[in-house]
Ligand SMILES: Nc1ncnc2c1ncn2[C@@H]1O[C@H](COP(=O)(O)OP(=O)(O)OP(=O)(O)O)[C@@H](O)[C@H]1O
């Protein structure tokens with residue numbers, strides 16, 4: 001019987017009418033990695049937030065080692081050596097890496113000696129599993145680097161227990177292997193104990209020692225990973241009710257040219273070129289997949305398409321007409337877009353789900369009449385979309401920021417997919433979704449394609465691209481560097497182009 005680093009016993013938490021956690025227990029063994037699995041909205045984030053004192057549980061207790069500990073707030077948790085990386089980034093975007101690392105400390109001196117801090121943190125950074133440039137502003141970091149920074153931030157605080165809420169959602173499989181591999185080394189070498197939430201069975205099977213599954217707020221089961229298998233875990237997650245919704249690719253007769261991008265150049269936040277003269281075309285009834293490692297201009301490309309970032313050269317045309325990304329253009333052309341990090345980029349957290357769902361059309365019929373917002377109509381449409389996309393809880397009136405991470409994603413997808421789009425741009429649509437939802441969303445994207453929508457799918461998940469795309473393009477260093485089809489695609493060659501080494505074989 002190994003020692004426990006942390007134990008949660010019969011933790012319950014209720015939000016209004018919703019019993020988010022119902023007597024949930026979990027044991028984290030010292031020096032191990034414990035995975036926490038469950039569908040979107042199962043209560044995973046709520047449980048770890050109760051453990052670190054972000055929420056006060058209604059009932060139950062948290063023990064640290066043998067001792068019961070009252071953890072009333074995240075600062076208590078920190079003083080006890082528990083650190084947490086939240087599901088959404090908590091970095092301050094317009095500050096540097098160094099500033100973020102220093103300001104993360106709960107006890108700061110009145111005057112900060114930045115030169116001394118820089119030296120001290122620089123020295124300790126050498127021993128961290130990942131190195132990050134101290135003087136770069138956070139908003140210039142790619143998603144994967146931000147995630148590494150969140151983890152380093154906790155490790156520099158000397159935590160003994162590290163809690164990670166879906167750290168790999170924003171990472172490519174290679175990055176995830178790097179991060180989890182390094183973390184596993186730390187559990188073996190320095191006795192770090194890790195509780196990690198993930199939706200990826202592969203990561204559970206490869207890196208975790210133990211696993212606990214939650215189902216609708218209840219403890220569904222726990223096991224040693226060595227004694228279990230994916231099928232068993234999937235059944236614990238959803239019961240035996242799961243049926244795959246995979247949809248076949250149909251041949252589409254008439255393929256009009258719907259989206260054209262012509263030598264597009266877009267700058268990143270610092271003014272440097274991020275998209276460097278990119279051209280592509282998407283026809284109706286076609287999914288064009290852009291594969292690539294995050295930070296190669298995908299975000300800037302999608303933001304330019306969504307009208308959220310100016311283009312400084314080139315042209316975007318929809319149905320042959322120049323498109324400037326204004327809301328009127330979006331509506332007229334049936335252009336829909338799902339950007340990355342929807343809670344930050346495509347939703348207003350404190351506004352209700354219904355209001356967020358109505359964003360595209362809040363000033364049009366039937367939501368507006370003579371300048372008045374018609375809340376009844378808005379709510380009715382929201383209720384329908386919530387039912388169609390299985391957003392939980394199915395309550396239009398609650399702030400969207402109170403939904404679980406995966407349910408925010410579903411709600412935004414409901415908004416962008418409910419009217420049939422003419423052109424659809426999606427970036428990492430299944431980020432943070434449980435496996436049932438992934439198969440559902442893939443079916444919806446395929447259905448839109450089969451019905452004639454032109455789909456541009458930007459994704460770091462190569463499996464997703466191989467499943468959905470008719471043509472695959474690889475983006476690296478702001479350019480499209482390779483094109484192939486799903487039938488001819490070789491993951492090794494694609495991976496090489498993603499890493500920017502596509503021409504290696506021809507080099508002298
Ligand atoms: N602050 C809050 N107020 C009201 N309801 C909340 C709040 N936080 C969470 N909930 C609800 O509690 C339930 C559990 O949410 P939680 O975020 O723990 O799910 P999760 O398992 O982390 O899901 P995901 O995989 O989507 O991140 C959800 O139904 C969610 O809407």
Ligand SMILES: [Mg+2]
Nearest residue numbers: 045087404405
């Ligand atoms: Mg969550």
